[in-house]
Amino acid sequence: MRISNLKNHPVSNIKNHLADLFTQALQAVAPEHAIQHAVVLERSKQTQHGDYACNLAMQLAKPMRRSPRDLAQALINALPPSTVIGKLEIAGAGFINIFIAVAAKQQIVSAALCAGDKFGHVDVGAGRTLQVEFVSANPTGPLHIGHGRGAAVGDCLCRVLSAAGWRVTREFYYNDAGAQIENLTLSVELRCNGITPDNVAWPDNGYRGDYIMDVARAYLAREAVVADGKRIQASGDVTDSVALQQFAVTYLRQEQDEDLQAFRIKFDVFSLESALYTTGRVEEVVSALVASGHTYQQDDALWLRTTDFGDDKDRVMRKSDGSYTYFVPDVAYHLDKWRRGFTRVINEQGADHHSTITRVRAGLQALNVGIPQGWPEYVLHQMVTVLRNGEEVKISKRAGSYVTLRDLIDEVGCDATRYFLAARHSSTHLVFDIDLAKSQSNENPVYYIQYAHARICSVLAQWGGEVANLWQADMSALNSSYEQNLLQRIIDFPQLIENAAADLAPHLIAFYLKDLAADLHSYYNATRFLVEDESIKRARLALIAAVAQVMKNGLDLLGVSAPEKMSHKGTM
């Protein structure tokens, strides 16, 4: 077997291979239905049902007025031969159960080892560009756990989409203009003058967190801060509110950048809301919207008739005081994304911003520049509830009481924090129990997975041979049920990446890795690897080396490290 043959081996993309076969069978048996019925194959949940199942016969039964089991037999008869298929059975109401030939399954080990870090990557994106905007926190305070969820989900999404063949640009949008920034500036100014939040003079919408005091202190001490390559030196002049605002924003951006770096997240592009005003893009969009005929003047304000595009009421664009509401620069920003050539854009954000979706899309539709209706796409994550000492910690920037991302990284660790925040479906509420994550770190799933990887590395190190040559091993000895499970699990990996990318659901990676680790641990406990028989030894080592490769690739999709050693912790 040569490397080039392994790359295109059907077992590396087995579902598509089977789907092709069944499509041909369908053409032969029922050409008139071949167009309406795309062939769907699914993994069987139980081993007695084989490895894959096809439900085509049951779907065709009604329109063709034939019994599903007859149709199943006809499809099987028309199926082109393949070395991948070991056995076919008709079961239940008309399922066609497919058993993959053991010899074909064994090929996946060599294929995975040869592909290395690229194993599992697919090409559904075909190199097309795609932009993901995430985090996009206001520069008015440190990142909290909610931003952490957005950061983890968004970054993992980017990694998954890259692995699925998309060329991904990561973007962060700063709302560095508007009322919240003015509140920030005022809060820092008050702190500079020695006024604290418990003072009656403190405004209701002022920021109360201790970090405001830190900003004020740094400003008075004439410190320098850097964000996005720009260095700002504080003047210390409390009466200069422009300088104060610039310093405060840069200070907080620097802090956010440091937190993101500690969370192993890197953005390609930072966009500033303020730039949309200074470059005239906001005005340009307003003019275009007025010209589109979807606006009207009422009560001294300018309105956009968003109800033309599915909103439940119209929205104000320009307030009677002449300033714009927040969604106007948002529309300008998204028009800019479109003009930069991103025909696919995904915005990952907290569900508390879901009402913006309709408005932004309505504004873009009103511009009538060819943007599709469902553009951009959104992935919304639900709120994170934080438990500390068994009690819910209320997240409120203004009250200054919340758990920062930095706290979590310091207390729980980057790996575990990323895993916990990314390992849940984003549409469900997440409970993050800090004490549990800290005190039970020995039972943390991320350690379970990393431990499986470290165990393999340890065995390979004790063997001391050349891992790079293992792909040439004779795999025919891999016949135990443990080995079959692992082979199938490896075969599933490319399909997993395809599904996770299609569903924009990176949490699937986390669950897969837990299952893979469980299979590995069972195998490890039941099997010796460094045995006398050279052929068996090499086959088993090749298998676990392939498993380690998949775990490393999978952990990388989550941004979690794959250590080669685990140092014991705790009292176990």
Place this chain on the structure above:
RNA sequence: GUGCCCGUAGCUCAAUCGGAUAGAGCACCAGCCUUCUAAGCUGGGGGUUACAGGUUCGAUUCCUGUCGGGCACACCA
């Protein structure tokens, strides 16, 4: 009141565009280290998938309604 999200084992969560007997972890019980890392493994109990209808060969999944939870409903962002 309106819109969006959610409701699965005691707890935290899965379930691949509707598939066959709904799965893991934690917690609880009983076992496994003179052998490659016990942060591990093996076995056990635990369910009317909130509730009621509907669609069909088949529903945790889709539709309608009810109940419960979260979020959003400004000329705030």
